[in-house]
Amino acid sequence: MNKEIQERVKEIKQSFRQLMDGKTAQSMRDKGVEYKLNWGASILMLREKAEKIGKDYDLAIELWKADVRECKILATMIMPAEQMMSEVVDIWMEQTPSQEIAEQAAFNLYQYLPFAPEKAYQWIASDKELEQLCGFHILSRLFMNKQEPNERGINEFIDQVLAALQGSSMMVRKAAMQSIIRFSELGLVYERMAKSALKSLNLEFF
Numbered sequence: 001m002n003k004e005i006q007e008r009v010k011e012i013k014q015s016f017r018q019l020m021d022g023k024t025a026q027s028m029r030d031k032g033v034e035y036k037l038n039w040g041a042s043i044l045m046l047r048e049k050a051e052k053i054g055k056d057y058d059l060a061i062e063l064w065k066a067d068v069r070e071c072k073i074l075a076t077m078i079m080p081a082e083q084m085m086s087e088v089v090d091i092w093m094e095q096t097p098s099q100e101i102a103e104q105a106a107f108n109l110y111q112y113l114p115f116a117p118e119k120a121y122q123w124i125a126s127d128k129e130l131e132q133l134c135g136f137h138i139l140s141r142l143f144m145n146k147q148e149p150n151e152r153g154i155n156e157f158i159d160q161v162l163a164a165l166q167g168s169s170m171m172v173r174k175a176a177m178q179s180i181i182r183f184s185e186l187g188l189v190y191e192r193m194a195k196s197a198l199k200s201l202n203l204e205f206f
Contacts, residue, residue, distance in 0.1 A: 009062050009071075015049070016041055016070045041070050043104070050077035057083045064092060069101070076105045081112035089119060093131060099171055102130040106137035117142060121153065124160040124176075129169050136164070136175035143182035148190075157183065158197045165201055 053059070053074075060079035063071040089110070096102050110116060116138055123135030139157065149157060157179075164176035184194035198204060 005058055005062050008059055009066070012049075012053075012063065012074070013066070013068065013071065016068070043073070046070060046073050047077060050074055053078050055080040061088075064095070067097075072097075072101050073104045073108075076101075076108040079109050081109055082114060084109070084113060086115060086119070089113065093123075093134065096130050096134075099130065099133065102134050103137060106134045107141070110134060111138050111141035117147070117149070117153070121156055124157070124164070129172055132160075132164060132169070132172045133175050136161075136172070136179040140175070140179040140182045143179065143186055146186065148186055154193065158193065162197060162201060165198075165203065 056078050057080055060075040063078075064075040066072070092105065096105065110119065113119060120135045120138035120142070123131040124139070126132055126135070161176045161180050164172050167173060180194050180198065184191040195204070
């Protein structure tokens with residue numbers, strides 16, 4: 001890490017003290033969400049800070065390395081999606097410590113990756129909760145943006161949704177259900193496929 005980046009990371013860490021919200025941080029701890037350091041800063045405050053900083057690959061890489069909630073979330077906000085390599089995404093995913101960071105990464109960054117669909121399908125087929133969560137969240141966003149999957153993608157998606165809905169993870173089940181609702185909104189044919197798939201589990205969303 002060069003000296004300039006080192007100084008910027010230090011300044012950013014120090015600035016979190018001003019954004020501190022002890023109640024939020026304590027609430028997270030009460031829910032079992034543990035970080036080495038958590039200032040309880042709101043997502044809105046972090047978004048405002050990210051807008052001031054702008055996109056910065058090197059700074060994002062260094063912020064992510066810190067075991068601080070706000071640093072990791074800010075890293076997902078300032079990382080330029082078009083510069084992020086697949087190998088780096090995999091490293092970040094492995095180092096993702098919580099549901100919150102996984103969701104922030106999916107919404108702020110992963111949905112915009114040039115290879116977002118490939119990564120999403122890889123992750124929904126994973127046996128790791130946070131990877132599945134990210135994968136379904138990415139697909140939800142892609143479907144919301146009217147990106148239609150091909151036939152192979154449709155079959156894979158429906159298979160994994162049905163598996164997730166029968167799984168034990170509540171957060172993955174919610175993300176899977178949300179994604180199939182977004183899938184159904186792509187058009188009448190997709191709506192019929194979604195209804196048919198859910199009917200096999202005696203489930204409905206309408």
